[in-house]
Amino acid sequence: MKFIEKQSLFILIMCLLVPLAVPYPITGYIATVLMLIFIGINKKNLLLILFIYFPARPLLMELNSGLTYTGDLIILTLFISLLMENFKKYEWQISKYHFTVPFWLFCLVGAVAGLLNGVGIFPILFELRALLVTFLLLYIIGELNLERKDIFRFLKVILIFTIFLCLHGILEKIFSRTILLPHEWEMWNLSPTNRMRIYGAPANPNVFALFLSIQLFLSFFLFQSLKKYKPFVFLASILLSGTLLLTYSRGTMIAFGFAALVFIIWTRNKSFLKYAVGAFGLGLLLIYYPVLFASSKVEVSASVPMENMEIGSTPTSEHEHALSNRFSEMFSNTTLHQSTEWGRLYVLIKGLEIFKDHPITGTGLATFGDSATLSFSSPIYQEYKIGERMYTDNQYIQILVQTGVLGFLAVLAFILFTYRKIIKSRNGTLAVFTICLMLAALLAGLFYNILEDKTFTLFFYSCLGFCLQKDIILKD
Template identity: 65%
Template structure:
């Protein structure tokens, strides 16, 4: 047992990666079962595996669908093992979790409304899983006795992983999605506006951008703590920043831009400002412009002759592509398309449904959430909504599905979380988590942030860290 505990981290990493070379689902199931056992051998190392799994989960699932529920099972087993230990040792929880009650009430309102609307049990459970699986990390990490060395291991491991995924994403961009990605992904028929974006191992440019944005912050903390290799860490952050620019994720850049500004104001952290400015400039000059120029030339050389091509169809190059993504937000064409089938359409249709169900809404799994992509919603035919609609707006989704009562519960959770963070003894982590909370509130205008496993993985984990006594004072 001691030998397994000593080598638990390399064993767990091998269990995660081995099924990728052996695509049989049985291999994935066996690897998952092996990893779950380590909840009773080395919880912290098993927890670390989650930070490798969820950011690349779509790629893992595509290469071996036996890994589809690996992260969910790890979290559930970790939660149960922590709970069993508390009961066995007759211990009370070491943190105050009263502030989480409004979020659980939000889920309860959604379940009750869903049953009233006529949603089946399976879609409801499917959506509860999307909302609550990573939420359990708040309790798990809140009860684990993390030490400084554990935090440094997480930061160092995540930086290495972020570098690996960034390089993978740049190869995807440089080779026009022809190598190192599954054949089914290469065959995607993407519109021109999305074809230039890096989708990464997350198979979604917005999710990938959220991951890279968080990793940039983590790289700074690792930079501050490092006594050597600081140049390598800085160059890694430049690589991450340069890759982030290729996602062209406007919502993420706005959300993390505001969160970064708040963090600098709250901490008066001039080194972070200089670190961020240097990373941005190096990422722009060393990563973004060279690869953008190369890939644009490749696209043109492989296309039809210029004299037979409409000028408007030429791909934007360099800073033009990035600036165009932001300038077209309020263009007449974008607003028209958004009103017909985009985000404004979702808001307008959502308000129509909300006016009919203002108190508790229509329930979970009824309007543009993860469940409705897999199961039919009972209200879509009545309101003339297409089956594959996804809201990409957390606020309108909450308002439609849980009404004013659910929206009040969510904001109650936000307020109580903020108050809890203000009283945390982990001042640096608490400040960072407050900035993540702001990023979530802004990103909620563009994404269903509560269902984003990558963002909630880090947010609830940081929140759990803040509930402990000062972990950075431990040896």
Template identity: 40%
Template sequence: MNVNWRDFWFLYVAVILLAVALVVPHSIVGYAVTLVFMALTLFSPKNGLMLLLIYFPTRSFLMQVNPSLKIMGDAIIVIAFLRVLIDSRRDVKSIFKLHVFEWAFILFCAVGAVAGLITGVSLGAIVFQLRAFLVTFILFYVVRRLDVKKEDVLKFLWTTFIIAVVLCIHGIVEKISDRSMLMPQFWVDRMLSPNNRSRIYGLINNPNMLAVFLSISFMLTLYLKRLVVRASTKGILNVGMILMLGITILTYSRGTWIGLIIALVVYMILTRNWRVLVQTVILGVFATAIVYYPVVKAADAYHSQKEMENLPPDQQPEDNGDDLEPGDNGEDQGNDKEHSAASDRLNKTFSSETLEQSSQTGRLFIVKKGFEVFKDHPIIGTGFATYGDSAAKSNPSPIYKDYDITVNIYADNQYIVVITETGIIGVVLFAVFLLGMVVYLWKKRHDTVMAAPVLAVLFGILFCGLIYNIWEDKTFTAYFFMMLGAVATGIEMRRKSLL
């Protein structure tokens, strides 16, 4: 089955409408575009869900320009959920037919909510956190009840590829322009540390989440490449994967690099396709040679030129071309700064200075303090919106004063959040949720070849949970639960039946 680009009309419509909402950033325009997307989802749920592949990776950018677009993702998911319920009205029992890991996650959320109310968290803060966990989790329920076909999976894969390439191109512009082009003014003016300023934040406005998204896109593109036969199409996919790896390197997201390696190893073991390792190494070499180094050089040149233009006339260097030694021209100095910031970030990962700082105010401090809270509330924890989650970051936690926590911390560790906020009961339920998905995908590996890349992604994400609040990130969870739902439909994606 060849890709018919006329089937991607939803992508063209979405780009046009979102462009209008950005050019005319009025709330009425934003709400009108949201209503159009809701109507599309109601009449065509599958195409409506495809809009999420465009929306979530660019959500931060869209919201910054037009804040009224904030509710669009939630609105699309709710409408799709209601449409599924309407279609299931003749079989009421099927509505409540859930997998063990689904029930475990719902009960986990219930424990966190009840514990939060007991601790004294406001109802609004608890609802905030429940939304963070559940709104994209619903996508699994929705997708596995839709009539997902082979062409729908191909549209999912190609849309992901296109959006990933767009984010890569934007990331290159961001890097070369020193965050001064194609960025909202608020982002341009934002002060970042030298180490963080060397990283690409992208339209997703977070280097770690950008790296996670591009890593997932890379895995899906590897899978998509197995489904095509034309050499020209494979070449396009290779170029895209080189861009994805190059920008992933430029995010300097160390944890995501490890997660991607884990995912690739699991994928190779599951598929017994050892060529994936060789292919990834080759693509990585090209990414370093034709993306990473050229972009860094171009960024250094732009930065040096910008600094030169800002110097007063009496401080402008004379250009006689005779006395310059290598490294005296500003470009090499800028290059040194770039590599210094990047190498410092990598070399200091396990340095005594970094570990000491982390134990005082960073991740190690958060983990130690979390276990301190856990010891006082071991059964059901302190509840949602009390320690290091999205809601606690946006709302005052009632326990911080008792434990000498002076700032609204963000844990950047999903597991310590689960341990602290939901106690032993929550930990058991969350473990059933995670391991239940692993077992489910393992059993599905013979039903559809789609199970292998999704299981590989899950193993990578299990590691990423140590360094990010990964299950609260809507971009990742939207993609993952849609992929998991597609696996649940048991579609056979064989090359000979597709192309």
């Protein structure tokens, strides 16, 4: 048993890898059951595996459907296990979590409103799962009593995993999505603008960018604390920065650029500024441009006959200004027109129209551009002439439409109570970092449904759980 406990992380990783080599659902189910057994052997390593599973979940699901609910089951089992243990010992400090009540009220308002507006129970449960599964990590980590050494072990393992994701994404870019991807992904009909972006294992450039942005922050804490491996960590940050630039994710770069600025001003940490500028500068020179060059060479070798290409045009010249063009085109007439026709402005205008009809409690969960409406039909789409598979990509209008003023006020109360809880924790750098994550989420909410993003919420709620522990220090 001691040997299994000592090798538990390796065994858990193998439980994820073996179903990929033997891609039958049954192997995924067996692997999931085996992982759940580690609840009684090593909870910390089981928790760590979540930080590998969720960022790569779309790829894992595509390769083996038996892994679809592995993360959800791990979180639920951890939560129930800790709940039972603490109630037996009478150690569960419920008052520590009073600040989370408004979020549960928000979910309750959305669920009740959905039922009143004709939404079925399954779509509502589907959306509640999207909102609450990673939210439970707040309670799990708040009660698991992780030590400083545990956190840094987590950071080391996750950084190594992130390096593999970056290398995979770079190969995807160089070979134009023709290798190391499931065949179904290779066949995606992407627009020219999106085709040049790295989608990676998360199957979404914006989600990948959010993950890499968080990892760049966390790599700095590793860089500060590790003496022997500083060069390795900085080299990793260069790789992460270059890969982040290749996602061309404007919203993420704006949100985390603002969060980084707040972090620098708040902590007056000049070393972080030097680290970030150095990582992005070298990432641009050593990763971004070389990958574009390599990608262009591969495109040329596999492209149509040269007579079909415009004189003086190469794939490099088409893409070398892509990053700057992505930002300069944000408010162009063409972009605004497309957005109004079927984009974020269309969603905003349509959302305000619906909100006027349901201002108090909204139309309910699973009714307007959330993850549930991608799988279940919404009862309001026909009335308001909305096409199927519409996704809001705006957390604020989604909250207003689905939960009305009551739900919006509940979320606002949760944000304010959370901020106060973090400040009162007096956890120094960790507290500031968590607040910066929250600021990034508030800004990113203008561009994404951030509360449904498992990768972001995985890290944010985990950091929030860490803040509930008094002796966590992120730097020496």
